[in-house]
Amino acid sequence: MADIDIRRPHSRSLKDARAAIERVAEHIAAKFDVEYGWNGDTMEFSRSGVDGHIAVTAKEVHVTATLGFLLMAIRGPIEREIHQYLDREFG
Known part of the structure; x- marks a missing residue:
């Protein structure tokens, strides 16, 4: 089970x-x-x-990551950072 699981639809070419x-x-x-x-x-x-991995399809970007014990403490900031970068690119 991934600790971070983000799906973002997009309308760009692959x-x-x-x-x-x-x-x-x-x-x-x-x-x-x-x-x-x-x-x-x-x-x-x-x-x-x-x-983790970032799977790219013709319609969606799917980010998953499994964090170790120490990084679980900063899961929120890591997730926010990923969302910010995805917003910039796929806004």
């Missing part, structure tokens, strides 16, 4: 949605020191204490 998620991932990687890479249309990311 190519544009992937490019937007790449920009989101760059911000998140810089802020939270995560490593990420694409596996098909799913971006996988991880660091000590967090594993």
